Amino acid sequence: MVTxxxxxxxxxxxxxxxxxxxxxDCSGVEVDSRKLxxxxxxxxxRFLMVKPSDVPTYVDYGVADIGIVGKDTLMEAxxxxxxMLDLGYSKCRLVIAGFPTTKNGARLHNKxxxxxxxxxxxNYYSAKGESIEIIKLNGSVELGPLVGLSxxxxxxxxxxxxxxxxxxTILEEICDISARLVVNRVSLKTKDKEIKxxxxxxxxxxxxxx
Numbered sequence: 001m002v003t004x005x006x007x008x009x010x011x012x013x014x015x016x017x018x019x020x021x022x023x024x025d026c027s028g029v030e031v032d033s034r035k036l037x038x039x040x041x042x043x044x045x046r047f048l049m050v051k052p053s054d055v056p057t058y059v060d061y062g063v064a065d066i067g068i069v070g071k072d073t074l075m076e077a078x079x080x081x082x083x084m085l086d087l088g089y090s091k092c093r094l095v096i097a098g099f100p101t102t103k104n105g106a107r108l109h110n111k112x113x114x115x116x117x118x119x120x121x122x123n124y125y126s127a128k129g130e131s132i133e134i135i136k137l138n139g140s141v142e143l144g145p146l147v148g149l150s151x152x153x154x155x156x157x158x159x160x161x162x163x164x165x166x167x168x169t170i171l172e173e174i175c176d177i178s179a180r181l182v183v184n185r186v187s188l189k190t191k192d193k194e195i196k197x198x199x200x201x202x203x204x205x206x207x208x209x210x
Contacts (some may be wrong), residue, residue, distance in 0.1 A: 002045050002187075002194045005064035007052035007073070011179055014089045015068040022201030044194075056081060056182070065187035065195060071177045072156055076117050082188055084199055085181040088206060094120070096172040097163050098145045098152035114144030115154035124154070124174060142166050 004019075006012040008031070016026045029038045029047050038047040048064055055069035056077035067081070072094055074083065094117075114135045115121050125132045135150050137143075142162055144150035156177055157163060160170065181202065188195060 001043065002066065002191055002198065003048060003064045004045065004198075005048045005050050005055045005058040005067040005069075007055050007069045008049050009052070011052060011069065011090055012049060014179065015087075018087060018089075018202060018205060019198075021205045022198070024198070024201070045198075053077070059182055059184050062184050062186060065184050065191055066198065067182045068179060069182070070156075071175070071180050072117065072120070074180060074182065075175075076119050078119060080185065081182040082185060083180050083182050085202060085206070087179040087181060087202070090177075090179045092156045092158045092177045093170075094154070094156050094174040094177050095170045096152050096154055096174065097142075097157070097168050097170050098150075099167065100169045100171070112144075112150040113152055113154050114141045114150035116141065117154055120174070121154045142168060 006015050012031050016029055016031065020026045024045055025040045025042070026047070028041065031049070036049050038049070039045065048058060050058055052069055052073050053076070055064075055067040056074055056079040058064040059067035059081055060079040068087065070090060074081070112133045112135055113121050113125070114137045116136065116138050118134050118136055121132065121134050135144065141153045141155050144153050145168060146166060152171060153168075154174070157170070163169060181199070183195060
């Protein structure tokens with residue numbers, strides 16, 4: 001049996017759609033159910049519905065063989081997983097954003113960074129040789145610069161409309177984000193045929209949908 005950890009919400013809906021097209025019967029999986037474990041009719045595939053940030057943990061510890069989650073979550077968790085596929089959906093960008101200038105026209109110094117991605121922020125600025133103060137926020141991070149809590153934010157953006165609505169702009173682009181398929185390192189050896197069959201099925205779907 002192969003166990004797949006799915007991130008609850010929109011990511012799970014897209015993952016189930018993709019898995020179904022690849023030939024896996026996901027008809028019994030209910031995204032909005034209170035149940036957390038589902039099986040395909042053959043009993044060969046088990047699905048775990050988990051919080052997005054927990055997907056890398058379940059896969060790393062081998063509770064799940066495969067995980068489908070956003071690249072941002074993988075970067076933040078920094079677990080030793082095999083990233084096998086870029087699934088190409090839930091696309092967005094990871095950016096630094098803030099006011100373009102201070103009141104006197106000088107560029108803001110990136111000292112206080114509001115974000116839920118503490119590890120990404122620390123690693124990004126460390127690589128640039130800059131020391132920062134990280135302010136952990138779990139929601140509405142755009143509020144940070146507006147009330148003077150932070151100089152900038154580090155967050156994911158899709159259209160950027162929320163930033164513009166609050167007078168903020170993208171100052172730096174860190175990387176592109178999308179849903180990724182990751183595999184446990186041991187599982188790739190012990191369940192090689194089963195996992196490769198799933199991956200190859202998904203690859204065929206992605207190729208057709210290009």
